[in-house]
Amino acid sequence: MSCVTKVKHPLIQHHLCTVRDKQTRSSEFRAAIGRLAVLVGMRATEDLPLTPVKIQTPICEADCQRIDVRVELVPILRAGLGMVEPLQGLLPDAAVWHLGLFRNEETAEPVGYYDKLPKSGAPNVALVLDPMLATGGSVEMVIERLMSWGVPDIRVLSIIAAQAGVDRVASHFPDVKVFVAEIDPDLNEQSFIVPGLGDAGDRIFDTPQHG
Ligand code: PRP
Numbered sequence: 001m002s003c004v005t006k007v008k009h010p011l012i013q014h015h016l017c018t019v020r021d022k023q024t025r026s027s028e029f030r031a032a033i034g035r036l037a038v039l040v041g042m043r044a045t046e047d048l049p050l051t052p053v054k055i056q057t058p059i060c061e062a063d064c065q066r067i068d069v070r071v072e073l074v075p076i077l078r079a080g081l082g083m084v085e086p087l088q089g090l091l092p093d094a095a096v097w098h099l100g101l102f103r104n105e106e107t108a109e110p111v112g113y114y115d116k117l118p119k120s121g122a123p124n125v126a127l128v129l130d131p132m133l134a135t136g137g138s139v140e141m142v143i144e145r146l147m148s149w150g151v152p153d154i155r156v157l158s159i160i161a162a163q164a165g166v167d168r169v170a171s172h173f174p175d176v177k178v179f180v181a182e183i184d185p186d187l188n189e190q191s192f193i194v195p196g197l198g199d200a201g202d203r204i205f206d207t208p209q210h211g
Helices: 010-020 026-044 079-090 137-149 163-172 200-205
Strands: 003-006 050-056 061-067 071-077 099-103 110-115 125-129 153-162 177-184
Touching (some): 010 177, 026 125, 026 153, 026 177, 071 079, 079 125, 079 153, 079 200, 099 137, 110 137, 137 153, 137 163, 153 163, 163 177
Parallel strands (some): 003 177, 071 125
Antiparallel strands (some): 099 110
8 A cells, every 4th residue: 555645734725825935035945845744754653662661750659651762864866954953843853864865967867976875774754854856766775774774664755746656656665654844736847846845955945056
């Protein structure tokens, strides 16, 4: 069963206006990506398993529940960095494993350039962070890497995806859950999402490459 979830919330629609708008300044863009990341992240973590614990309050003992599986973050450099701090707000003890990929501008194929994952010790749940899922090639490379590391539960969190990209990931990895704020219909000839938001990495770090 493929598992692609488009998260619905009025605040998502509202903040998508900001990230789509080409007039939005980099600082505002980063802030809006952060808010959207939290909204998507809440949904992507809503079924994490809980274990009962006893907590001593200042008054008496209380029956509580705590997440006791390892949930860790895997941002895809560079743009995924824009989602790390917002997700750390939800999961303050989550380790962060960076994977560096860029798309070859001619072929749109991902090229890996940074990977320091250890040989063992994979977390129970990995949250892959990247604001854009276009052709799906980058996310696929990361999913394959996390599977080879031994992560049993891989969840992809993105802000805007192209229909072709989510279809590709869902058909190749039916057990991987994908959570997105919006799914756009098309890719252009440079494999950018249409209408999309442009290049998320360049907009987050204010490093325009085109014009
Ligand atoms: C963008 C984006 C994704 C990838 C999506 O990164 O942040 O990582 O492209 O494309 P795909 O689904 O077709 O693989 P980019 O290569 O622009 O690198 P950057 O984050 O360093 O800007």
